[in-house]
Amino acid sequence: MTTPRPVRRLITPLGLALLALVAAGCSLGTSGERVIYVTATPYYDEQGELVIPPTPSPSKPTPLPIQPTPNPTRPVPQSSGLYVVQPGDTLGTIATLYGLTVDDLLALNSLDDANTLEVGQTLNVPGGEVEFAPDFKLIPDSELVYSPGASSFSVTAFAKFQQGFLRAYSEMIDDKSWSGVEIVDFVARSYSVNPRLLLALLEYRGGWITEPYPDDDQRVDYPMGLVVTGREGLYYQMLDAADALNAGYYGWKYRGEISLPFGEQRVFYASDVNPGTVGVQYMLSVTTSYAQWQRDVSADGFYQTYLNLFGDPFEVAVEPLVPANLQQPRLTLPFAPGEEWVFTGGPHGGYNSGSAWSAVDFAPPKPPDELINAQGSCYISPYWVTAAADGVIARSGSGYVVLDLDGDGDEHTGWTLVYLHIDDFEIVKPGTEVKAGDPLGHPSCMGGFSNGTHLHFSRRYNGEWLPVECSTCAPGVTIPAEVLGDWTMRGYAGQEYQGYMTREGDDGYRQADQTRDFGQNKVMW
Template identity: 35%
Template sequence: MTVKQRAALTLIGLMCLGATAGCRMTRVASSPERLTQAAIRYELTKISRETERPFYETRSAASIASGPSPTLTPRPTAAAAVSPDPIPPTETAIPIIAFDPPAAVPRPTGTPRNVFPSDLSITSEPIYLSPVPDDPFLVPGAEHFAQSEATIPPTATPLPDLDLARSERKIYITQNGDTLQNVAARFGTAPERISALFPIPGSRFLNPNLTLFVESPSDRQYESAVKILPDEYIVFASTASNYDIENEILKADGFLARYTEETSTGTRSGIEIVRQVAQDYSINPMILLALIEFRSHWLFGEPNGAAERDYPVGWHETANKGLYKQVAWAANTLSAGYYGWRGGTLSEIPYYRNPKPIQPIYFEPSLNAGSVAIQYLFAQLYDWQDLDAAIYAETGFLSVFTSIFGNVWDTADPRGIGLNADLEVPVITLPFTPGERWALTGGPHPVWSTGTPWGALDFAPPSSETGCARSDRWVRAATDGVVTRVGVGVVIVDADSDFNEQTGWVYLYLHVATAEKVPVGTVLHAGDPIGHPSCEGGNATGSHLHLARKYNGEWISAAGPLPFNLSGWIPYNGPVPYLGGLIRNNEISVANPYGSGESLVYF
């Protein structure tokens, strides 16, 4: 062993001794003679990655108004402990995509996380790197640093060579809602350049905690990989099933508790506005309240000046003045980031403000959809240089959210939303009377707004009149369930009948006329009447039904991994929203807004 190699090994030991609790050696070599410069660089890189993660302190909800924001303390990095940098600048360490799902999720058994195949074919023999400890996965939090130093037993596993260290192959651990296509899109690669030691489903959701090997560009610049919030704290999922929005706002006793606003439906309180937007967009009210408090202090205090009073979310556009438009903008923008990531249509961060970065910056591929949603929203509100601080700093958004609601990763469901390979597509019926022929006037298009996925289909009844004419045809239940909510043009049916809109399969029937509409609490069987199609409840050029669905609070695309199955009719996407159509065996219905013959659908 050379003097340089011995010195580098000494530095590794000093770095672990000098770092905070949690630093660990990832390998004890079986013989010192086998340690190469590539192996030393690998060890230093591993230690550097393990000491870069921040943790957050939790404050009580009551303390946010009176005390300073909680402190976000970054862990010391290897670069700070060693000078000069022992890694030659011209040589690249092994690129490894780290994944930190919620706490208490055991590591997947079988294939180790740190196995690279010699090529990207499924049948290739793996090359094993350092052994993997048996401790559970951890999320950003104080518990990550509470562990004492640990030593991995000696191993005779071959150490990485320099060619492997320069490889563009990366390891990725699948998450809730992943498909082969959206994983490929996040890495900027093609699905055929992803391999595994097992068959990969081509179109369905993947199960979480599976190891994939991804060959992708090595020159991409990424935003922070630190996860912010679980998915179920972005969408209106079970985490908010029993959340009392009114009590939270009144107890905080800030400007929001006394606020009222004139809307198209009359005078509304701040409580009513936040609740309505959360329900309409299926966005968790907790994220909306934390955002309002972070940007304008409305929850626990008072707005500072006219700008915070008129634009409580901080989107300074005169057309979006007032609480309702501000919160609706935030919900739509969060949806655009969340579902863009989920659907594989979003990879590069679309910064809104100038100056913009010279080179594209991408969302880090291991992030969950909820964290991308927040980064996406903040990329519209902040310059690209200020994005990290706005979210992760000690006075940033994550600190404010944690102060109000605690470290939600501690109680996050390891199953997430539950979009995985085991989730089956429910077969439902067409939402009208057997024997009738309705027109498919809208193929897959956004459920509620431009940010939501293409999860809705439009059906128009037969009629001799055009426009928003009164129809005596019945909209009928596509499945069994119970009516959990009604509104202007809206009927929500809970298919598992637990009277909880945030769990299981839930169906949205929109543009249902007020006259003869079913009330809340009605128990329905497939085929039972719900009401009549109309133009109520939104923009419409003619009487029709807008049908959509969600699962555990998340809107589901009409086509894709879990497509609608309406009496055997399966949707397909068009090149733009509202086009596309339905296919059943050899039959095709092509969407047409005028209800022409090729758009007819029937049992």
């Protein structure tokens, strides 16, 4: 997947005078290496709509704060040296809790059969004190995911009426100047992370929403608080923050991840928190001391910043974000019948590895040698990707086609299919109504990260990346299998990009492999 790369950061300490010039419609430059360009941009949002000043958000919790919806509890380590088996436990999941192998656990309990386990059974486990994260719920799931609750939110409209550094910031990315607002919007849409959450974290860590100029260089260089050499500037900071938020959220909900590291110390998430809270707890733990992290995730930390900017997050919760009985609509393979494509990638991140492993990859039929000689491995394929179902194009361009299946044109509601690495040449236009099988565009390397032409195809529901399958889901979480035509997509727990496809009949197995010479990865329908 090739993501835009920052070339030069355009910032300089001009203080309060800077934003005064913004209001006056001036532009500035200095002869130094680091420059900020300030322009009076029109008051229009990302879709070209006139920006209306927003109603101020409450600066404190609602009089009767919303009670978060209870979540099913997840098994957690016990410090007594004994563990009582819970519904849904296996020896494998219990061994993972304590950093053991299944063989270690069998030996510790003199057991011969790994399949012999009963609810209520007591097992010997390593003793010692176990450290738990706070159980205070920070945000609902729909405030981490770019969900229906944020469909009408405009980063431009919000930033225009704030006095902070964000609205004056710009950064050179691939020889193009991006504003701070454009960076936030791009990252929110790419990772499907709620822009309100990104903005609240930017204020909490960097003060970029309310302060005209941050009071120290670290908050300029690392505005999301992720202090890693080589990852300076808003663009890299937003990318890393969004991926960390997704890693916590989807790791807890779908991949069986139950703890976070602080050096050699492991801190276990509370058993009854929600994935949205875990996502924020995980992101705030990155490059942070344990003592500071405890303050950050308390009721007096980041949560207060969110309240001051947007009010009580649970007041706008969309629950359940993904219904327990969700059924996938019928989908075809995303290319034309009669063409032999190559299944090159099993389940992996919808956008970067932190998100749910919702994507699979297909490479188009091999093009003429003349095309590869002229364009290299990142050529524009003459073959088309096609609509896997009826719908309307919610977004296209810059490598993307987002197909909305509920027909409202909003990619944050209902089922959407995300096609990535689609070239702008002959790409379908936003708002176009399509039928299953209609051509959408040509695979290439455009958008995301890619070193070879292919289609990166994934599913979302209400903005949430849905994994191809879920063998380690949290209690109460179910996901419909991903079925394309008569093929069911499958993967291996903990092995990103590894996977296979199955269907009924003698010719019912395909294995993901990146080479065209592999015998078991060709797909045709």
